[in-house]
Amino acid sequence: VESLQTLNPLVKIIADTSSLNEKDNAFFSKENFDLVCVLSNELAQVERVNNLCKNGNVMFLSSYVYGLYGYMFVDLNDYQFIV
Secondary structure (H helix, E strand, O other), rough: OHHHHHHHHOOOOOOOOOOOOHHHHHHOOOOOOEEEEEOOOOOHHHHHHHHHHHHHOOEEEEEEOOOOEEEOOOOOOOOOOOO
16 A cells, blocks of 8 residues: 555555445445445455446446456546546
């Protein structure tokens, strides 16, 4: 977390390692987060958090690594950017 924080000291980064099952739906709200990153291999948890973030207009990122393979999913809702 400290290394990420040094990239942009104006951004508040929180690493929460407690179980996603312990979090209520209101936890993933715009009042708490602009972006939620989930690193989990349990699809049901990833889908639940993504749906809560989408309903709360919170950007969502999920990834996981399986040895040599992995995935990354990004849901930026209505956010638009130019590459």
